[in-house]
Amino acid sequence: MARVCFEQVTKQYENGFVAVKNLNFEVAEGEFLVLVGPSGCGKTTSLRMLAGLESVSSGNIYIGDRNVNNISSKDRNIAMVFQSYALYPHMSVFDNMAFSLELQGYSRAETKERVQAAAQQLGIEQLLDRKPKQLSGGQRQRVAVGRAIVRKPTVFLMDEPLSNLDAKLRTQARVELSKLHKDLATTFIYVTHDQVEAMTMGTRIAVLNQGILQQIDTPQNLYENP
Ligand code: ADP
Numbered sequence: 567m568a569r570v571c572f573e574q575v576t577k578q579y580e581n582g583f584v585a586v587k588n589l590n591f592e593v594a595e596g597e598f599l600v601l602v603g604p605s606g607c608g609k610t611t612s613l614r615m616l617a618g619l620e621s622v623s624s625g626n627i628y629i630g631d632r633n634v635n636n637i638s639s640k641d642r643n644i645a646m647v648f649q650s651y652a653l654y655p656h657m658s659v660f661d662n663m664a665f666s667l668e669l670q671g672y673s674r675a676e677t678k679e680r681v682q683a684a685a686q687q688l689g690i691e692q693l694l695d696r697k698p699k700q701l702s703g704g705q706r707q708r709v710a711v712g713r714a715i716v717r718k719p720t721v722f723l724m725d726e727p728l729s730n731l732d733a734k735l736r737t738q739a740r741v742e743l744s745k746l747h748k749d750l751a752t753t754f755i756y757v758t759h760d761q762v763e764a765m766t767m768g769t770r771i772a773v774l775n776q777g778i779l780q781q782i783d784t785p786q787n788l789y790e791n792p
Pocket residue numbers: 579580581583584585603604605606607608609610611612
């Protein structure tokens with residue numbers, strides 16, 4: 567697990583649009599930070615910069631004491647779960663979960679052990695031979711999480727990972743992700759536009775609006791001083 571720090575981070579896209587302005591915040595090791603705000607406020611942009619998928623226009627982002635600009639993709643043990651899950655359709659659940667480990671050069675035995683451990687933790691052992699299209703929405707969501715946790719990431723990023731689930735599954739998945747956070751003891755950064763999700767899941771909540779950080783505090787303090 568690692569600390570994450572945004573220092574005066576601004577993102578201006580090529581068309582001139584400033585999506586994130588002078589963002590300053592720190593996420594402690596092992597914390598569960600929720601980034602919340604309306605559609606278009608810059609949540610995904612912030613995550614993508616942290617994951618190295620998008621450049622930073624000015625300012626700095628640190629993971630531990632290293633600037634994200636100077637971390638090679640091999641050393642950048644960040645996992646990200648997308649709203650769409652982005653599972654590889656032609657691969658089995660096992661292969662979807664094993665893929666990034668194989669890329670990193672893990673042995674077949676270590677890969678198998680990690681995939682099986684993660685599958686057990688998420689209750690999807692019986693699905694390892696299936697293809698994504700043979701899974702329910704809730705099962706796909708678990709596979710997407712499984713694919714991320716096999717790498718034992720130092721930072722675990724999630725971008726609206728529950729928005730494709732129905733209300734009942736979403737409530738259940740919230741509880742499961744909170745438990746997973748406790749079990750993994752990894753730094754979680756979770757993006758949502760759903761206030762309830764933010765208030766129930768985060769140890770702290772960062773509220774973004776039009777690319778500007780409005781507030782960052784515990785759910786309790788935000789509830790009492792909205
Ligand atoms: P959120 O995740 O909060 O919905 P995003 O970070 O996806 O917000 O987007 C923030 C703003 O930046 C939006 O207004 C969006 O239209 C704009 N934006 C996102 N990607 C690009 C891009 N590649 N070029 C220009 N503008 C973009």
